[in-house]
Amino acid sequence: MKATARAHTNIALIKYWGKRDEALILPTNNSLSLTLDGFYTTTTVEFREALTKDLFFLNEEPITGDQYERVTAFLDLIRSLKENTYGTIYAEVRSINKVPTAAGFASSASGFAALAAAGTRALGIDMSDAELSRLTRQGSGSACRSIFGGFAEWEKGERADGSDSYAVPIQPQDYWDIRVAAVVLNATMKKVSSRAGMKRTVETSPFFQSWVDSIPQDLEQIKTGIANRDFNQVGRIAEANCLKMHATTLGASPPFSYWHDTTMAVMDTIQQLRDNGVPAYFTIDAGPNVKVLYLPEHEKVVKETLQTIPGVTDVILSKPGRGITYI
Ligand code: PMV
Numbered sequence: 001m002k003a004t005a006r007a008h009t010n011i012a013l014i015k016y017w018g019k020r021d022e023a024l025i026l027p028t029n030n031s032l033s034l035t036l037d038g039f040y041t042t043t044t045v046e047f048r049e050a051l052t053k054d055l056f057f058l059n060e061e062p063i064t065g066d067q068y069e070r071v072t073a074f075l076d077l078i079r080s081l082k083e084n085t086y087g088t089i090y091a092e093v094r095s096i097n098k099v100p101t102a103a104g105f106a107s108s109a110s111g112f113a114a115l116a117a118a119g120t121r122a123l124g125i126d127m128s129d130a131e132l133s134r135l136t137r138q139g140s141g142s143a144c145r146s147i148f149g150g151f152a153e154w155e156k157g158e159r160a161d162g163s164d165s166y167a168v169p170i171q172p173q174d175y176w177d178i179r180v181a182a183v184v185l186n187a188t189m190k191k192v193s194s195r196a197g198m199k200r201t202v203e204t205s206p207f208f209q210s211w212v213d214s215i216p217q218d219l220e221q222i223k224t225g226i227a228n229r230d231f232n233q234v235g236r237i238a239e240a241n242c243l244k245m246h247a248t249t250l251g252a253s254p255p256f257s258y259w260h261d262t263t264m265a266v267m268d269t270i271q272q273l274r275d276n277g278v279p280a281y282f283t284i285d286a287g288p289n290v291k292v293l294y295l296p297e298h299e300k301v302v303k304e305t306l307q308t309i310p311g312v313t314d315v316i317l318s319k320p321g322r323g324i325t326y327i
Helices: 065-080 107-122 129-137 141-147 194-204 208-227 231-250 261-275 296-307
Strands: 002-014 019-021 031-048 055-058 090-097 151-155 166-171 179-185 281-283 290-294 312-318
Touching: 002 107, 002 141, 002 208, 002 231, 002 281, 019 194, 031 107, 031 141, 031 179, 031 208, 031 312, 055 065, 065 090, 065 107, 090 107, 107 129, 107 141, 129 141, 129 166, 141 151, 141 166, 151 208, 166 208, 179 261, 179 296, 194 231, 208 231, 231 281, 231 290, 261 281, 261 290, 261 296, 290 296, 296 312
Parallel strands: 055 090
Antiparallel strands: 002 031, 031 090, 031 151, 151 166, 179 290, 179 312, 281 290
């Protein structure tokens, strides 16, 4: 009744931004991501009859409060998949995060993917990758893409029960050596969670529908770019898609933005790098930090340039990562 799994985080090149069902975590648009090798979570789940409640340790620290509640709610979901005649069996969950929270990656992506994989394996529930992705989605939306290595697409699905909403692989880890630099800023600001930010945008931003309408074309073009290993096309679409997502937040009521002045300085620097002939593109999630896409031959110049920007505290480099592994 014990299993260990590892999942890597992913960065969305076409963003998931907006839910059509909050409880089931069903999105309004397809999204597409690259899984990264540098940031991952390793989770051991052990179901034990002697336990009287679930226990959750993150980096060896016992966790309570909201984070604990999300984990136990997800364990309930896993337990509900298994016929059980003798009552609830609780679990001890131990996660080690190799995702520096400061790097601005949602550790929930690798966290819920690893929890879903280890939890189902510990209970002996056999699942296809699609089934595992569908389950993971209900812990954290973007996590459903971390079941797969390389490029993955989360298909939003049409059905109200979410049965057709899960990620599918597009290209594996070793398909293309595209690099991602996570640019860490010393920005402190009031955080609007992705959950709250999406909700406010869906409910109040007049730009939201245009965002949704623009996705099919972005997806088609980025997939063509990936198929042709056309870095400029992939980068151009990813950067534009990110800017469009962030534009929807300015139209919300009340308006909000995830950007900090250093965020804009990084964006500006990347555009200057391109003017100087270095192909590099940025993308930003629901926070102030920036991720920069580049090719291996430009690693040195990209890293050195980013490090000189005032307010940048760290630059962490990553290659494409693998999907779920069991340890
Ligand atoms: O799955 P969540 O709730 O962490 O939302 C992720 C939202 C973005 O990071 C902004 C975009 C994405 O597709 O990952």
